[in-house]
Structure formats: C-alpha cells, structure tokens
Amino acid sequence: MKILVCVKYVPDATDEVSFEEDQTLARTGGSGRLSELDEYAVEQALQLRAELADATVTVLTVGSDDAEIALRKALQMGANDAVLVTDPAIAGSDVFGTATVLASAARSVGEVGLVMCGMSSTDAGIGVLPALLADALGWPLLSQAAALTVDGQSLQIDRVDETGSRTIIAGLPAVVSVTDQSGEPRYPSFKDVLAAKKKQVTKMALADLGVSPDSVGLAAARVEVIATVRNPDRAAGRVIVDDNGSSVDEIVKFLVDATK
Amino acid sequence: MTVVVMATATGGVLDASVAELLTMAAQLGRPVAVFAGEANHELIADLGRFGAAEVHLVDCPQLAGNLIGAKAALLTERVVDASATVVLVPAGLEGNEVAALVAAKLGAGLITDVTAIRGAGNGVQVDKVVWAGKFTVTAAVKTPVAVFTVKPGSCPAVEAPIEPQVYQAHFSYLPTSVVSEVVQVEPVAASVRPKLAEASVVVSGGRGTDGDFAPVEALADALGGAVGASRAAVDAGYVPSSFQVGQTGKTVSPDLYVALGISGAIQHIAGMRTARQILAVNSDPDAPIHRLADLSVVGDLKQIIPAVVSRLS
Ligand SMILES: Cc1cc2nc3c(=O)[nH]c(=O)nc-3n(C[C@H](O)[C@H](O)[C@H](O)COP(=O)(O)OP(=O)(O)OC[C@H]3O[C@@H](n4cnc5c(N)ncnc54)[C@H](O)[C@@H]3O)c2cc1C
Ligand SMILES: Nc1ncnc2c1ncn2[C@@H]1O[C@H](COP(=O)(O)O)[C@@H](O)[C@H]1O
Numbered sequence: 001m002k003i004l005v006c007v008k009y010v011p012d013a014t015d016e017v018s019f020e021e022d023q024t025l026a027r028t029g030g031s032g033r034l035s036e037l038d039e040y041a042v043e044q045a046l047q048l049r050a051e052l053a054d055a056t057v058t059v060l061t062v063g064s065d066d067a068e069i070a071l072r073k074a075l076q077m078g079a080n081d082a083v084l085v086t087d088p089a090i091a092g093s094d095v096f097g098t099a100t101v102l103a104s105a106a107r108s109v110g111e112v113g114l115v116m117c118g119m120s121s122t123d124a125g126i127g128v129l130p131a132l133l134a135d136a137l138g139w140p141l142l143s144q145a146a147a148l149t150v151d152g153q154s155l156q157i158d159r160v161d162e163t164g165s166r167t168i169i170a171g172l173p174a175v176v177s178v179t180d181q182s183g184e185p186r187y188p189s190f191k192d193v194l195a196a197k198k199k200q201v202t203k204m205a206l207a208d209l210g211v212s213p214d215s216v217g218l219a220a221a222r223v224e225v226i227a228t229v230r231n232p233d234r235a236a237g238r239v240i241v242d243d244n245g246s247s248v249d250e251i252v253k254f255l256v257d258a259t260k
Numbered sequence: 261m262t263v264v265v266m267a268t269a270t271g272g273v274l275d276a277s278v279a280e281l282l283t284m285a286a287q288l289g290r291p292v293a294v295f296a297g298e299a300n301h302e303l304i305a306d307l308g309r310f311g312a313a314e315v316h317l318v319d320c321p322q323l324a325g326n327l328i329g330a331k332a333a334l335l336t337e338r339v340v341d342a343s344a345t346v347v348l349v350p351a352g353l354e355g356n357e358v359a360a361l362v363a364a365k366l367g368a369g370l371i372t373d374v375t376a377i378r379g380a381g382n383g384v385q386v387d388k389v390v391w392a393g394k395f396t397v398t399a400a401v402k403t404p405v406a407v408f409t410v411k412p413g414s415c416p417a418v419e420a421p422i423e424p425q426v427y428q429a430h431f432s433y434l435p436t437s438v439v440s441e442v443v444q445v446e447p448v449a450a451s452v453r454p455k456l457a458e459a460s461v462v463v464s465g466g467r468g469t470d471g472d473f474a475p476v477e478a479l480a481d482a483l484g485g486a487v488g489a490s491r492a493a494v495d496a497g498y499v500p501s502s503f504q505v506g507q508t509g510k511t512v513s514p515d516l517y518v519a520l521g522i523s524g525a526i527q528h529i530a531g532m533r534t535a536r537q538i539l540a541v542n543s544d545p546d547a548p549i550h551r552l553a554d555l556s557v558v559g560d561l562k563q564i565i566p567a568v569v570s571r572l573s
Binding site: 128170224 | 441
C-alpha cells in the first residue's frame, strides 16, 4: 500500500515576508522549508509504514521548483520517493485549485491507500485542504488527529476540537490530517541525508494529471485579495526588575487599570 | 440579502461567538440562524435576542456519527433553501472544515478566520490577520455566494430583539461514499471560567510554572478570566491541549493577557499579539515576551503572583 503525504513548501516562520503586486506571498528562493506542521504527517506516515506490510511512503507537493527543498527534507526523514507537481498555470491557486490538483495527483500515482496531511499550512494556515481532498476523492475524512492507530483495514484517530474529544474510525482508503500533538518528528541522521540524495523526485505538470489549466491558478481563484497591510509591531512597554516582591504594587495597579 | 449563520452551543447554551455573528449578519442583511440538533427554549430566545429573523432547527440522525460531512450537508441545504448569499460560521477546527465543504458544494468562495466584515451586496469585503499576526489582508469573494468563518471577538454582540420565525426541518444525511464513524465522544466539560477564545481576560502559564498552575488559576479567578497555556506547558502535561494559545492552539484577543513563565516564541505570540494590554512575568530579562508586553516584570512568578492575588482579593 502506498501512503501519500501532502507537504507544503513554506517560508520559515521567523523570516521576514512580503507580498507581491498581485498580493501573493513573495517567495524569494532559499529560505523556504518543509512546513513544520507537515513534518508531523511525515513522521506518522513513517510509523505506519513500519507497522504495515508492504507499505511505502511517497511525499507529494504542489508548488514551484523550489518546493523540491521540502520534498528532499521529507526524503531525508525516510520517505521512499517524491512527486513534485509544478506548472506555471497553478500559480495563485486558492485552496480549491490546490485540492483539485492534489486529488488528481493522488489518483495518478498508483494504488494509494492513505493520504496524510498536516493540520494546517504554516503560511496560509487555514486547515481545510484535507477536508476538500477527502471530498474530491470521495474518501472518508479523519482530520485533526492527535493520535492514530491502524488496525487491519481500518484506521482509528483521536480528534480534539473546540466541541470535545472524539474517537473516530474509518476504513481505507482515507484522508487523515495530524496535529502537532501526534508525536515529535524525527531528525534525519547524516546517513539518512546521504541516502536521500539517491531517492527519486518525479516532476509532473497539469497535462500529466489531466487537469485543465482553466480550473486552477489566480484566474480561477474564488477569492480576490484587495490589500495587504503590515500591522504595527507592538512596542515594548515598561520593564521592571522585581526585588523580593517590589513589583507587586505596580502589577496590581496595571491589572486594575487594564480590567476597568 | 439573506445571511445564514451556523449556530453552535456548548452544553445547550448558545456560544457567545454566535451572538457576534448574528450582529454581523444583521449589518449585512437578514439573519437566518441554523442550528443542528435539539434546541431548548432559551437557545431559541437567545437567537432572537441577537436578531435572528428565522431560526431553522434541523434534526439529523446521522449527525452524531458523521459530524463534519453531515453538518456541512445540512447547512448547504439550508443555504440553498433560504437563497442566502452569505454564510457565516464560527471559526475553529470544526467550523473551518464545515465551511470549506459547504463552499465546495456550492461552488462558493471561502475566507476563513475573518476578523471584520464591511459593505453589502456584491461589495462585501473582509479582513483577516495572517502570518503570525504581522499582516492584515482585505479580501472579497468573486462568486455569487460567500462563505466566511469568523473569529470569536471580531464584533461586539448587539442585542436586537425580534420574535424569530421558527422552522423545524429534518435532514437525512446520505453520503455518496463511505464515511468515517464517531465511536466515542467526550463533549467539552462546562467550566465556571469563561471560554478561552471569548474571555476578556486570559492568564496563561508556561514551562516556567514548573507544572504548578495554582498561581495561574488563582490570578485568572481573581480577575474573572480564562486560563491559557503555552504548548510547552501542554506538552509537559501540565494542562490539557484545549488550553493552548498560539499558532496550533487558540487565538485570543482579550483586553488583558497575562503571560506567566512563558518565553514568547513566535508561535505563541501568533495567538495573543492582538491583546489590548499584556503583562508578562518572566525571570529571564532576555525573554522575547519582554519586548512586547506593556508591563514586563523580570522576576519569579511563584513569589510574585500569590502576593498579587492576595492583594486583589
Ligand atoms: C509548528 C509549531 C507550532 C507551535 N505552536 C505553538 C502554539 O500554538 N503555542 C505555543 O505556546 N507554542 C507553540 N509552539 C512552541 C513554541 O515554539 C515554544 O516552544 C513554546 O511556546 C515555549 O513555551 P514556554 O514559553 O512555556 O517555554 P520556554 O520557552 O521554555 O519558556 C519558559 C520561560 O519561563 C521562564 N521561567 C522559568 N522559571 C520561571 C519562574 N519561576 N518565574 C518566571 N519565569 C520563569 C523562563 O525564563 C522561560 O523564558 C509551536 C512550535 C512549532 C514548531
Ligand atoms: N501546495 C500544497 N501541496 C501539498 N500539500 C499541501 C499544499 N497545501 C496544503 N497542503 C496540505 O494540506 C494541509 C493543510 O493545508 P491548509 O488547508 O492550506 O492549511 C497541509 O498541512 C498539507 O499537508
């Protein structure tokens, strides 16, 4: 069984970012990385591979040529191979466009038994792609998994959201997204890094997937960004050094004022 | 213009964010509230109090077992039935997924985690905060129907009492393919403290509490606030994950945020930087939280906070 992990190439969280004239995120090469939240999905996929007979892990991304950096990191962690879907027509796609491309890719890379995602991308951060992907594939959705276990042909997750905690079961194939509570991702060793250099990254374009360029990209996006404004940084306020409770008066006054 | 609001409740009590959504909906057009499940009289009265012209109560036997898919399908049916052009859903893990599936079914544009809505008709524009709070994006939907998820605290709820028309509807969820099944549920326990995402005061503890949240809880209670935590405190098992503030936890925007023994990592700040006032107590003078707090105290929380609490009570 093939486990397909959807990963995204994103700017580093601590990087300064800017926006292009067309309001898309400026991606100046080099400082991008595999989304930290997708590392959790790669980790869970590798753990499932160890438990399942004949399982392999393929990582998949939709993005620019630079996005290979994210795939390489996942290959270093231990994924078997990778697929990069890149096409100028995809630029500026909204989440529906990305879901269309990912669903077509999931159908064309061979017998996929499980699609795994992160809980949200660290740049757009909306956490809806897994639901759209499950919908597009017609597969059950097991999203926001804080823990997951596989039992024969079915998968069980613990989902925690604002409405409570649930244990949810579905048969395979299914789409799963995992949270950062699912277990710390592994660090690749030097040997893993060397081994990853020989692993294959297959490039695909829209034509290979049979996706019409009109259905994706900025023109097909259902949302239009009108303006992007930088919020003022918070200025540091007063700093006091406590000496044996000397700050208590000032803290009490601050709290009383702030809750007036 | 008709605006459908997805109403949610905890322990039978309407969530405060729904009252905010109804206020936003009334500014755009005619608010129609949709509630999935059993509703009591108080809940219907509360929906009317905040201006719901219609209340649709939808019973759906498959809801318990199929959560997101069933909720999205029944909401979609109501949106079509009411010829609504805007759909407002409380933002959150569940709300965002439900909203996305509704948008997918309707071919509608989706904007999640909205913090402001302006305009009317085809000119509706929304704001959302992105990139760890650093930017505010203004956007609009290009499709005839727009689906928005709205962050709690984005708009003060205004009472606009009306006697709503109440409709009972039945919805049978017939999924086109196999679905997942919920086998065990533990609903959110009712707490005497306000809800984290809705509270006007939030007191959070981090790894610096060393596992003793008593001072954090005591200060929260003295101020009538909610208790929050950093991910390090959650990972260490000091508190449940529902307490987490930040990128992968809750975003809060209270009048007052108190950070106790929290260093101020970018992922934590992403969840609280829009607080009106911030107090930090951290023994490390170089902790990044000191660069953003309105009052920063370099000192030991275990010594300082109990003294502050006894002065407040
Ligand atoms: C993908 C990803 C997502 C993340 N999401 C989140 C998130 O949603 N929320 C979040 O919070 N973090 C998140 N993190 C983790 C984040 O990067 C930090 O690791 C975390 O916020 C640190 O928590 P902390 O400040 O409690 O711990 P630390 O960084 O260890 O800080 C503890 C602080 O307590 C101080 N201290 C110690 N003793 C005392 C004392 N007696 N009195 C006063 N001060 C004391 C220390 O000086 C120190 O500054 C995420 C990380 C990643 C990679
Ligand atoms: N361009 C992309 N390529 C591959 N996977 C993606 C892409 N965008 C999002 N995903 C996956 O979908 C998850 C949720 O993303 P989002 O809905 O954008 O927050 C991510 O954690 C990834 O697993």
